[in-house]
């Protein structure tokens with residue numbers, strides 16, 4: 001029996017295969033491993049929060065040089081994927097998007113799911129009491145108080161549409177970051 005539903009399922013499977021093929025292709029073409037790209041994004045977040053940024057890839061270039069990684073090849077790879085500045089790399093060069101998700105992440109997020117949910121709940125209460133001043137001051141306070149990496153988490157929140165405290169409450173969805181299959185079993 002080849003119903004309409006079966007054909008739809010077949011098309012979805014084909015789309016998933018095509019996506020996997022693209023992830024594998026990108027991973028094969030990337031001069032950096034997933035782990036190296038993750039480390040670069042951590043470094044860029046720290047640099048940009050501490051020192052600001054311009055429209056160049058100079059922090060990226062520095063980091064590649066310091067770590068003995070191929071500079072020209074990596075910059076070419078990043079520009080080919082439309083990451084033209086340190087800020088664009090820090091925000092959007094998510095290894096999960098480029099190379100595919102892992103067992104514990106769909107999108108980059110340095111803190112575990114329980115921590116993110118606790119953060120959102122706390123920030124929500126603070127924003128209801130004090131309003132949002134268009135900064136992430138409450139999120140930053142919570143991350144600092146709980147000993148989580150500040151700059152990389154701020155960038156990961158921003159990448160999910162959380163550019164300030166009220167946007168973090170509004171836009172952050174665990175389901176877009178952490179795989180749900182383990183929860184669905186129970």
Ligand SMILES: [Zn+2]
Nearest residue numbers: 132134164166
């Ligand atoms: Zn806000």
